[in-house]
Amino acid sequence: MDNMQNLNRSIQCSVFSCKHNNNQQGYCVLDKIVVGTHEPNPTDKQCADCRSFVKKNCCNG
Secondary structure, eight states: OOTTTTOEEEEEOOOTTBTTEETTTTEEOSSOOOEEESSSSOOSGGGEEETTOOBOOTTTO
8 A cells, every 4th residue: 555645634643553544644544434432421532442543563564
């Protein structure tokens, strides 16, 4: 995947350990993401999770 070509300027992301993050620009390369929660009754932004997160492999991003 060419991260520069697929840059989605509608989704900013600072989670550089995610496979879908473009490290140079700070944006997601996916067309859309899924947002969910790990709480039964979320009340703070810390309760929201990016369900599209995929941990980046150490050597082949």
